Amino acid sequence: MGNAEIREPKQKRSIEKKRRIVEAGFKLFCEKGYYNTNTAEIAKEAGVSTGIVYNYFTDKKDIFLDAIRQYTDGLTKPMYAMMKEIHTPIDLTNLIHQLIAMFVKSHYITKSAHEEMMAMAHSDEAVREYFCEFEMNTAKKVVELMEGVGITPSNPNEKVHIAMGMIENLCHEIVYHQHDYMNYDTMTEEVVRAVVLMMSNES
Amino acid sequence: MGNAEIREPKQKRSIEKKRRIVEAGFKLFCEKGYYNTNTAEIAKEAGVSTGIVYNYFTDKKDIFLDAIRQYTDGLTKPMYAMMKEIHTPIDLTNLIHQLIAMFVKSHYITKSAHEEMMAMAHSDEAVREYFCEFEMNTAKKVVELMEGVGITPSNPNEKVHIAMGMIENLCHEIVYHQHDYMNYDTMTEEVVRAVVLMMSNES
Amino acid sequence: MGNAEIREPKQKRSIEKKRRIVEAGFKLFCEKGYYNTNTAEIAKEAGVSTGIVYNYFTDKKDIFLDAIRQYTDGLTKPMYAMMKEIHTPIDLTNLIHQLIAMFVKSHYITKSAHEEMMAMAHSDEAVREYFCEFEMNTAKKVVELMEGVGITPSNPNEKVHIAMGMIENLCHEIVYHQHDYMNYDTMTEEVVRAVVLMMSNES
Amino acid sequence: MGNAEIREPKQKRSIEKKRRIVEAGFKLFCEKGYYNTNTAEIAKEAGVSTGIVYNYFTDKKDIFLDAIRQYTDGLTKPMYAMMKEIHTPIDLTNLIHQLIAMFVKSHYITKSAHEEMMAMAHSDEAVREYFCEFEMNTAKKVVELMEGVGITPSNPNEKVHIAMGMIENLCHEIVYHQHDYMNYDTMTEEVVRAVVLMMSNES
DNA sequence: GATGAATGAGTCTTCATTCAT
DNA sequence: AATGAATGAAGACTCATTCAT
Numbered sequence A, B, C, D: 001m002g003n004a005e006i007r008e009p010k011q012k013r014s015i016e017k018k019r020r021i022v023e024a025g026f027k028l029f030c031e032k033g034y035y036n037t038n039t040a041e042i043a044k045e046a047g048v049s050t051g052i053v054y055n056y057f058t059d060k061k062d063i064f065l066d067a068i069r070q071y072t073d074g075l076t077k078p079m080y081a082m083m084k085e086i087h088t089p090i091d092l093t094n095l096i097h098q099l100i101a102m103f104v105k106s107h108y109i110t111k112s113a114h115e116e117m118m119a120m121a122h123s124d125e126a127v128r129e130y131f132c133e134f135e136m137n138t139a140k141k142v143v144e145l146m147e148g149v150g151i152t153p154s155n156p157n158e159k160v161h162i163a164m165g166m167i168e169n170l171c172h173e174i175v176y177h178q179h180d181y182m183n184y185d186t187m188t189e190e191v192v193r194a195v196v197l198m199m200s201n202e203s
Numbered sequence E: 001g002a003t004g005a006a007t008g009a010g011t012c013t014t015c016a017t018t019c020a021t
Numbered sequence F: 001a002a003t004g005a006a007t008g009a010a011g012a013c014t015c016a017t018t019c020a021t
Helices: A012-032 A039-046 A050-056 A060-084 A092-110 A113-123 A125-148 A156-177 A184-200 B012-032 B039-046 B050-056 B060-084 B092-110 B113-123 B125-148 B156-177 B184-200 C012-032 C039-046 C050-056 C060-084 C092-110 C113-123 C125-148 C156-177 C184-200 D012-032 D039-046 D050-056 D060-084 D092-110 D113-123 D125-148 D156-177 D184-200
Strands: none
Touching (some): A012 A060, A039 A050, A060 A092, A125 A156, A156 A184, A156 B156, B060 B125, B092 B156, B125 B156, B156 B184, C012 C050, C012 C060, C039 C050, C060 C092, C092 C156, C113 C125, C113 D113, D012 D039, D060 D113, D060 D125, D156 D184
């Protein structure tokens, strides 16, 4: 039946249009959630007609998948860039601080993309797979980069995973929850300390 | 809306019926997500008619709110119970291990309730509020209990929050992601070590 | 996902409602064709809401399938009934005349159901299958009935098929085309004569 | 609508392009039906842009009308050619056999064009009219040709119509339905016999 | 209290047709 | 003449909620 062909835009204008749709979708998904955003809104936000969306994406979920690709890239690219700049000797404490600052900034930008992605991962195999691979790749990359600068803890995979989770949680806390019985500077200090301690435990 | 009165069931049979609806909703929300579960399914799973659901709940979201109440209770009650049993002197390492084991068990039961809840928190003020308060109360309670058994780290609020986040992440990792490049026993060891180290840092 | 359950109505009122929907669909499909009839129109014509249609049918095509079932039943039932009444000795000429009269009447009622069905058979496997089986069963039944009254031509299957086709064409001609350069009484006479001749050719 | 002028192409290249579009449309309509074929597919199959289609045709239905013109021409031209070659004395049996062979061949080529056309005739006045006239003209022409070779049955119009219908049905049966309880050689024999008998009945 | 049939607004998606280039 | 990206109206189907019984 529907052999609507999805064109991978090569023209500059088309690329730009596709980008605008993804961006619009991403923004709305984050603000209101996937299921509370309809395609008409996305199209309107992107400044295009509803029909054209389906020239670039197979369906609504396809927009979402592209959106989380953008989100994860936005998260990892600056991290990798930062870590490539590092040269020994390293002040690990300082480095983690910088990483956290960077992540917090990303979180402010990407808003609630992460939770939305996690939630989608329940019911959607493609999202789950993407997310799982993303986590793995990121962790591996970080382990590599750490090795490159002489940080070689025992159980590096596990530690990196734990540390990334802690940082992730911290960012969320800072960006969203704003529990007023906590001091976020203090919390950050504690996270940094814990991560540094963990990574210092040489094998 | 209208003047549909939501009755708080006093009769035993009614209480039981309401409980069954919440349980059915909880189960299905976890399995398939809030938006992929419809009220007819919930009613069927609960063994009641679709109409009766609206005698006990104002709307679908109301079921969800009750469901997450059940989820959080299921999470915290066993924890509180366990911690009340503790008497000094404490083997903190062992205690954390036990806590993790307990959480993992809860996670296996409650499945993906947590992510679903987080995702709903975006678009729904009531959910967000509930969740925020829940986290705060739990953390405070834990701090209290810790004090009671003589564990008094510096920045207790922040540390408890961080530790709970780590344990939460660990559980998720164990229950869902199954990254095969990681050893979960090792990961657990590392989490326990980090938490113990953190909590041992007396003020 | 959608496990919308199609209920086979047992209640009198429900059966009546399902019947009304099929009838409305049948009428509109015949008048305007399958693709020019939308579900809202069917619902309106049946005097029900659009939603309720999907309680009784899985989709639009399901209505169509039921409609053609009704059409074919309407076609064959009176034929079978008539043939059962026959007792030897037979006036074959008279019988064929009666059959044609009956079919013409059915065609006036069912309008263009037949062509619509044939057209649908192209693109839809279920329709094709149903139609093919229907033709076979009808032909076999007719052969049987003929044997029962002592009409035993050579190649009965083929002849019955040919004869039914001729009668079908004749009916269509009479009901729809109204070519004014032809005399339909004459045409009928000729069809009857040809069929009688064919069937008289004993094996 | 508008003032979109449909140009009747005079240029060789344009004529060729229009022909390609009709051919593509015809092919796809037959394969998948009118409503399951979209203009983009037709354009692609024809190797032209979607836009150019509307330079040669007012709308989608216009392509269809041209396509059935092509279909009917493909059907009648070889028939007329064959009948012109005939000289008395005639072996009517043999002639009908040849005609059937020719029609079957046409049917294999044109696939399901006929049913599609019939179905469209319901909802579209232009199609109905075209088809009605086509049938009439063909029948008249056949009667003429028959007279030319000395075949002059009583009621020639009616008989030709009936005979053409029988042959049409036979072809469809052979090409599409493939009922395996029938022998198509036998069926063909019977059709030929019936037609010959009918035409031999001189007035 | 209980049922489940009924409602109809809302959603994703398609596609004939147009138009800027 | 030609392109193919863009439009937007229309349609099939879903589902939270209501209400007659």
